[in-house]
Amino acid sequence: MDKRYTLKIDRIVEETSDIKTFTFKHDLTAKPGQFIMLTDFEGGEKPFSISECSDEKFSITVKRIGEFTTRLFQKCIGDYVSIRGAYGSSFFISKNKVLLVGGGYAIPTFYFFAKVLLGAGADVTLINGARTKSEHVFADRFHELNIKVINTTDDGSFGEKGTAIEIAKKIISQEKFDFIYASGPEMMMKAMQNALQDQDRVQDQEQGLDYEFLFERYMKCAIGICGNCTMDPLGLRLCVEGPVLPKCKVEQLTEFGKYHRDASGKRHEF
Amino acid sequence: MDKRYTLKIDRIVEETSDIKTFTFKHDLTAKPGQFIMLTDFEGGEKPFSISECSDEKFSITVKRIGEFTTRLFQKCIGDYVSIRGAYGSSFFISKNKVLLVGGGYAIPTFYFFAKVLLGAGADVTLINGARTKSEHVFADRFHELNIKVINTTDDGSFGEKGTAIEIAKKIISQEKFDFIYASGPEMMMKAMQNALQDQDRVQDQEQGLDYEFLFERYMKCAIGICGNCTMDPLGLRLCVEGPVLPKCKVEQLTEFGKYHRDASGKRHEF
């Protein structure tokens, strides 16, 4: 039985005007890439990736988007929320030279991951993108880690100018990575996949560059029974077999970058 | 959750005209004194003490008494019965000089127990009583063990003449035992208790002889909820806190040797 834990918010950090990090004292024992389901019992229970995790505490980093996250943003230190998890698949922990590419609220999970990668002895490069400076997060925290960081903004207001993908394209054409990880908007990851395929053609590799992407789909049960988060045509349940999917699966996904299903199961084009 | 096991009867030994030993291939992991509940799903599920127990098999030794045991006696090798357990408390395993006193179908559980006692390094004397030779059981099996055996029959047709208690009285007045165990009809155990109390007075011991008795009460659930087997006034559930009770409990039992309750909970005098 997966237990539910109702926890007090221990710390809140405002990362940007609409991104906050919430920290809880709780031994979650999660792996990087996994997520929790969080609710305040006022309507809505939502998946959030884990941005930090130790024996004593863990954090999630949340972007205010709709009704639920708006309510969450009104909570104060000491307020209760209820969580279950950690759920889902986690990133492959490489010991070699790896590239992490992400943007926006999807980047903080790489903070947790980068620390684990470093612990495993990997050589980590991170591309941390955002549209503009005011939306860029975790730059200082990544800065403190022993990794190579490339900050980018679409408008050049912080770090290099360009999308994370443009930068990624450039860097993978210059350096050889053993593993690429991406986390962000689906169309960004789709572009990343295209970039990787282009690179494979250029390098004429047999195997191609190996990668894992972190996906998002509408989740309800998070325990693999309701079928709301299945991805076509494999029927992968993103809450169990995902949210992290390996290249061999991603390549077979016909819905990747095309459509996703809403709370009713209806398809929507991206 | 206590699992139920439906097992084939592996072996049947006719001990007397109305006592049979049934052996099952099953790793029961029971302790001496414990019992199983056995049913054939034809009406009735009854407690039986374990007369032999190893990793691969266990045995019970059953006296034909009423409807249920009569049906059990008609079963053949290969027939299924269903068991649950082992349940209940077990005998204290002494490493010293002990006396086992019992009679009839209640003696075989001492066969299992004697082997465990020997393994623990105890010095074992057994008084194995019955009314008459044809009702006397397990004499040959006990004979093979490295214990001192005194067989008795009320009519002298086998072993010494006299009840097990008469013999026990004599022997405890001659030899010093560290622990006494009794298993048999309640009035026999009551007599045993009196004998022990007499001996305590004679020896003028502070502590008195320590003992444990194996009791029988009408059992239904065997998992401690129905309350059918509780013993007054302590409310000991014989299926959980018993069937083996230590001296300190036995001494407090106001119903011991006086009455027991039937399937409805109604009291009956012995």
Added chain:
Amino acid sequence: MQKSLKTEFLGITITSPLVLPAGVMGMAFSGFNISIKNGAGIVTSKSLTLEPRIGHKCPVVAEFEGGILNCMGLCNPGIVDGLAEIDQFKKRSDIPVIVSVFATNTDDFLKLTKHVNKSQANFLELNLSCPNVFDEFGIPLAASQDEVHNIVKAVKQISKLPVIAKLSPNVYDIVSIAKAAESAEADALCMINTVGPGMLIDTKMIKPVLFNKFGGLSGPCIKPIALKLIYQTYSAVDIPIIGMGGVTYGEDAIEMLMAGAAVIGVGTAVHYRGIEVFNKINEEMLEFMEENNYQSLKEIPRLEKLNG
């Protein structure tokens, strides 16, 4: 201040809100003894009938994941011997005793009440949960507002003791049944009795495990059903509720309180956690109160009532 589990139930002060429910540990006065020694605040007798009943043939219990099935078949020594056990208990203890009685018609309930009037018991509980007796519309007694109302009303007219109606969970509309009991002046409700019934099969012998084939479900897995029915009932009536069904840990007991129970029955958990379960749950409730800063049971909030 020292946290306390002391509370009142129908005017009697009790040291723990935990109730030994009907049929659990419950034929002998000594079953009550050991339960109160281990922390129960109220004890309930096995449901007593006019005549002794030996109950169904064994097996009468079967375990499954999340609970047990039982088909004891209301075995009991009869009202006379049963009350004698209660009186024997009451000689040594002033812990309140609920005497549970069972019948299938008003007349027999009245006869039982007359017996109970002469006993030392504190409360009379009517086991109205019989699935095998039907009213004129083919509705089980336990699900018939009229039957429940009429029986409670008749008993109330002669009972010297406060009357508790024990309800079945297996009804379409618990609120109407609860209200029928309340309007007949029941002093309290007790809920829930066992769920189902259910059945298990031995696949080797191709036989139902229970000789009676079917048995009621109790234990942890019925807790959600109990909480729902208690909450609905609490939202609709003003008399106190003895809440039970699957309570095994302190958390479960607190859930019962929040759903609206005044006191809490702990039955099947005696199997899972031993007879010490009452003390253990008392302890766990105190810990919960400590952690969440409640001084007394009264302070523990209830859920907002359902409207309608």
Added chain:
Amino acid sequence: MQKSLKTEFLGITITSPLVLPAGVMGMAFSGFNISIKNGAGIVTSKSLTLEPRIGHKCPVVAEFEGGILNCMGLCNPGIVDGLAEIDQFKKRSDIPVIVSVFATNTDDFLKLTKHVNKSQANFLELNLSCPNVFDEFGIPLAASQDEVHNIVKAVKQISKLPVIAKLSPNVYDIVSIAKAAESAEADALCMINTVGPGMLIDTKMIKPVLFNKFGGLSGPCIKPIALKLIYQTYSAVDIPIIGMGGVTYGEDAIEMLMAGAAVIGVGTAVHYRGIEVFNKINEEMLEFMEENNYQSLKEIPRLEKLNG
């Protein structure tokens, strides 16, 4: 001889008697794909309604010992999109598909049937288990013989597919409901839907865990209830039964067969044992057949029927 799990259901040969039940894994054609790849012999769609439904707000599931509560609220993309998913599945597979539909009145069931008639599905399942719609006597639709009879009868008149009636366990007399469906010429029964409903409470925030407060029970703990109802129904009707409720291991599936099920649904167990659960149970059933010397499912005996 090679033991086999091959069997027939309403004239169609299936390689495994295991059925993916309605609502489990079931909005997308790919949910069917992965289920059959993992050993399911029949798949059922989520219950489809005329219009899309987003269902209840989350949390919509909650775990407890022995099972889970769910209050999905019949979220589904609507009959048109739902059937499109089925047709997409049928392009790649000839594993039979049951399309489940849900409505609260005969008219809507008929409209749904017309849609289904144009699809590639093999069977039409009517989800008649709604606890929130009542007939003129205040009896829930699922418990009303007349409602069940009338809906099934009307649908049968126009359905091109065999019709399966899915029954609720929460009724006083399952046999009369089952017979009402049979006499309206239902081709098969599917039982049971979720039990209860129940509720859980968060004791720190003093809130129901499910936003909808109440949710139906599924998983291992409902197996005894399912077995009992299937056994009673099997004893009384002649049409095949899709038996489900808590089946998690091969043993459970065999129990279902012995209780009278023709084929066996495996829902919540997908959570406990992964989507591989179908293959695992197939394997365990074959082991059981090996140990007990049955060559085919047909040889596995049923319990003696209940008389009356």
